[in-house]
Amino acid sequence: MTNCNMKKTFVGIDIGGTKLATVVADDSGKILSKVRRPTQAEKGPEYIIDLLFEMINETIVQAGLKQNAISAIGVSCGGPLDTKTGIVYSPPNLPGWNSFPLKARLESEYSIPVTIENDANACALAEYRFGGGKGYDAVLYMTMSTGIGGGIVLNGQVYHGANDSAGEVGHQILLPDGPLCGCGQRGCLESLCSGPAIARRAKEAIQKESNTMIFALADRQIESVKSEHVLEAALKNDPLALKLIDETAYYMGWGIANIVNILNPDIVLLGTIAIAAGDLLLVPIRKYVSSFAMARPAEVVKIMPAQLGDTLGDLAAIALVV
Amino acid sequence: MTNCNMKKTFVGIDIGGTKLATVVADDSGKILSKVRRPTQAEKGPEYIIDLLFEMINETIVQAGLKQNAISAIGVSCGGPLDTKTGIVYSPPNLPGWNSFPLKARLESEYSIPVTIENDANACALAEYRFGGGKGYDAVLYMTMSTGIGGGIVLNGQVYHGANDSAGEVGHQILLPDGPLCGCGQRGCLESLCSGPAIARRAKEAIQKESNTMIFALADRQIESVKSEHVLEAALKNDPLALKLIDETAYYMGWGIANIVNILNPDIVLLGTIAIAAGDLLLVPIRKYVSSFAMARPAEVVKIMPAQLGDTLGDLAAIALVV
Numbered sequence: 285m286t287n288c289n290m291k292k293t294f295v296g297i298d299i300g301g302t303k304l305a306t307v308v309a310d311d312s313g314k315i316l317s318k319v320r321r322p323t324q325a326e327k328g329p330e331y332i333i334d335l336l337f338e339m340i341n342e343t344i345v346q347a348g349l350k351q352n353a354i355s356a357i358g359v360s361c362g363g364p365l366d367t368k369t370g371i372v373y374s375p376p377n378l379p380g381w382n383s384f385p386l387k388a389r390l391e392s393e394y395s396i397p398v399t400i401e402n403d404a405n406a407c408a409l410a411e412y413r414f415g416g417g418k419g420y421d422a423v424l425y426m427t428m429s430t431g432i433g434g435g436i437v438l439n440g441q442v443y444h445g446a447n448d449s450a451g452e453v454g455h456q457i458l459l460p461d462g463p464l465c466g467c468g469q470r471g472c473l474e475s476l477c478s479g480p481a482i483a484r485r486a487k488e489a490i491q492k493e494s495n496t497m498i499f500a501l502a503d504r505q506i507e508s509v510k511s512e513h514v515l516e517a518a519l520k521n522d523p524l525a526l527k528l529i530d531e532t533a534y535y536m537g538w539g540i541a542n543i544v545n546i547l548n549p550d551i552v553l554l555g556t557i558a559i560a561a562g563d564l565l566l567v568p569i570r571k572y573v574s575s576f577a578m579a580r581p582a583e584v585v586k587i588m589p590a591q592l593g594d595t596l597g598d599l600a601a602i603a604l605v606v
Numbered sequence: 607m608t609n610c611n612m613k614k615t616f617v618g619i620d621i622g623g624t625k626l627a628t629v630v631a632d633d634s635g636k637i638l639s640k641v642r643r644p645t646q647a648e649k650g651p652e653y654i655i656d657l658l659f660e661m662i663n664e665t666i667v668q669a670g671l672k673q674n675a676i677s678a679i680g681v682s683c684g685g686p687l688d689t690k691t692g693i694v695y696s697p698p699n700l701p702g703w704n705s706f707p708l709k710a711r712l713e714s715e716y717s718i719p720v721t722i723e724n725d726a727n728a729c730a731l732a733e734y735r736f737g738g739g740k741g742y743d744a745v746l747y748m749t750m751s752t753g754i755g756g757g758i759v760l761n762g763q764v765y766h767g768a769n770d771s772a773g774e775v776g777h778q779i780l781l782p783d784g785p786l787c788g789c790g791q792r793g794c795l796e797s798l799c800s801g802p803a804i805a806r807r808a809k810e811a812i813q814k815e816s817n818t819m820i821f822a823l824a825d826r827q828i829e830s831v832k833s834e835h836v837l838e839a840a841l842k843n844d845p846l847a848l849k850l851i852d853e854t855a856y857y858m859g860w861g862i863a864n865i866v867n868i869l870n871p872d873i874v875l876l877g878t879i880a881i882a883a884g885d886l887l888l889v890p891i892r893k894y895v896s897s898f899a900m901a902r903p904a905e906v907v908k909i910m911p912a913q914l915g916d917t918l919g920d921l922a923a924i925a926l927v928v
Contacts, residue, residue: 443760445903446744446903447902447903448870448902449867449902450870452868452903456868457864467900542778546868547772548766548768576779578789580686584768584769585768
């Protein structure tokens with residue numbers, strides 16, 4: 285006899301460059317158990333896959349379940365990767381993962397369906413299923429952290445594009461003669477608005493004018509200046525910090541406006557730095573989007589902080605399989 | 607008894623600012639008859655709708671059909687418009703069309719389904735169904751003519767976005783301090799690469815250096831310089847014309863690269879000026895797209911001329927209903 289109240293349960297795996305996490309969750313997105321370990325990325329994929337098997341088994345036991353209670357496994361991982369074949373190419377943060385058949389390895393171990401997805405897309409889907417994107421047909425998620433990544437969810441599905449490369453919103457080029465980006469180009473949105481980019485602009489400004497709270501917050505060590513110091517100083521009305529935040533909002537607003545004109549999303553959800561900064565950054569970003577985008581798509585789009593906060597990483601992998 | 611060889615037939619309507627066209631076509635896209643008239647846009651929507659009824663009836667008779675042989679009507683029209691309600695708002699080229707219920711008026715006259723779509727989207731769908739986009743899941747069509755419009759077809763359907771405004775690729779801003787665009791912004795792709803924009807850049811250059819074939823082709827009348835003269839002179843290796851073409855390709859390549867990073871299309875089909883210019887423009891556009899876009903989406907995308915040529919306008923409306 286089937287117990288109709290019994291919810292399906294899933295394993296979610298989050299593979300980052302510095303940490304691994306495995307969770308067991310039910311189909312409402314409720315996390316039942318969680319295990320974390322350092323990635324030790326330098327040990328390569330075989331070490332990591334064995335560690336993941338261990339972690340998965342431990343997470344299932346912690347949830348008080350048996351392996352046969354798990355319906356599917358979702359994996360959120362740095363790209364590039366192929367969602368159809370489940371092969372992970374060479375993510376910059378995972379050395380040695382050259383065409384590693386991650387999906388096949390997990391499926392042969394557990395004999396249940398495995399879905400792999402790049403982390404920004406998985407986060408976008410989690411925001412759609414459980415967070416700020418719920419109920420919208422065209423959702424853009426953009427993270428603002430070490431880099432600027434993005435994921436697009438259309439009609440409830442991750443939009444992958446021709447070869448799983450859609451949503452690289454951080455590499456839109458705004459200033460072809462601008463600062464060098466990690467991707468090799470100059471003046472990408474990421475090279476202007478990521479955490480390290482904000483810190484770099486702050487350092488350059490402090491070298492001209494060191495009378496700013498940002499410098500004090502970094503213990504007057506120029507190399508210690510971080511985007512967090514800029515946010516903190518701006519919240520206390522430090523003029524240089526406010527100028528740096530306005531510049532950041534200008535570039536973000538310009539870049540988002542271009543995407544709004546092309547994609548006409550219902551909502552743009554901004555992660556990490558935008559969550560930490562809140563209205564300090566969101567209010568001027570909205571102003572610049574309105575001034576740069578066409579009237580019709582600008583009038584409909586909501587620019588909001590992502591809502592899942594600390595649980596986003598855990599729910600990203602789960603969102604792929606519920 | 608149903609005749610299985612009998613193809614379904616459709617009416618297509620193309621509403622432009624200067625001319626109206628009605629066609630009857632079968633489901634393979636074969637045009638059976640066609641009627642054209644000047645729009646006389648200044649007479650307003652009531653005049654035009656009555657003229658369209660006359661033209662539709664005439665086109666059906668010309669095709670040797672009766673009204674009850676027509677299965678549906680497709681309409682390609684300048685936007686903004688709402689594809690769900692079938693209301694046309696205020697297209698810049700159709701004065702007086704303030705919330706005109708075009709779909710409802712046609713449906714009440716003919717009692718068959720009517721689909722309306724903005725012209726760039728309809729052209730994109732026509733290229734997908736009958737032209738260069740056939741067989742591709744992610745197709746971007748961009749026209750380069752008086753303006754730069756665009757349409758996105760994903761999995762065989764026009765992608766509309768939140769309020770039918772998706773695909774405004776011409777209003778991506780590249781140079782916020784650049785030339786004024788018709789949309790009110792500065793430095794949109796359209797303000798740099800449309801026909802009038804190419805002519806404007808040519809005129810500016812000729813004022814500094816009039817020893818160019820472009821000026822001769824325009825009978826040495828600066829106000830007569832057109833983008834066609836630039837193309838013609840470039841095909842004859844005129845140095846200034848080649849420089850203007852390279853600049854155009856640079857901006858187009860930059861703009862397309864940004865879209866390629868966001869949308870990861872299989873193919874980008876370029877209309878009008880790009881068709882006329884052929885490899886002269888396409889080869890450097892491809893080069894700039896490769897240099898500006900990320901490696902993975904750049905390696906998959908094809909940049910090609912649109913294929914339907916003169917029949918594009920006729921097939922645009924038909925593509926909506928076949």
